[in-house]
Amino acid sequence: MHAPESGRAAAVDEVDLARAAEYSLLATLLMRSPDAGMLGRLAALRGDGSPLGLAHASLAKAAARTDADITAREHFALFVGLGRGELMPYASHYLTGFLHGRPLANLRQTLGRLGIERAETEAEPEDHAAILLEIMAGLASAEIAAPPGTEREIFDDYLAPWIASFFSDLEKSASVDFYAVVGTLGRTFMEIEIQGFLIPDL
Secondary structure: OEOOEOOOOOOOOHHHHHHHHHHHHHHHHHHOOOOHHHHHHHHOOOOOOOHHHHHHHHHHHHHHOOOHHHHHHHHHHHHOOOOOOOOOOEHHHHHHOOOOOHHHHHHHHHHHHHOOEOOOOOOOOOOEHHHHHHHHHHHHOOOEOOOOOHHHHHHHHHOOOOHHHHHHHHHHOOOOOHHHHHHHHHHHHHHHHHHHHOOOOO
């Protein structure tokens, strides 16, 4: 995606930077399978006793017991497949049962208003989970310039209605190991975000 870059010099607080990192990690893992280097970095993650910390610890263990070939096969089976993958990570599919539906059309209008454009090399539609998570990472980190309230708008309108269900489906997949743990991390983080966005803006 191409987005207007933020020219703001104001520092982004540590919580939002951590949120941006979480969104970026999930976006990366959904868009492509991790290579050996990334698996090594994931295996070094440390957790704590919080739900998110426990999910990080589980991801570290899953990364340590797998390899790039296995995760590539899992990613293919889940999201590509022979004809189609096991899961369809698109807002339109989850909300309407069809691809390229009204949610995608509405999202494109919103992104156009914000000056966020689809890259010519991007094959996936904008309502792909990874692309939406990437946009949220840019908004949380202030790398994408946007009016106040944009982050809440994108999340409430285009992620909250379906993304926790998607990650729950990923978590329950019986055909994968590593990506089931990615599902747990995603579901846990999305539940935290949903609760966070319920707090009114000051």
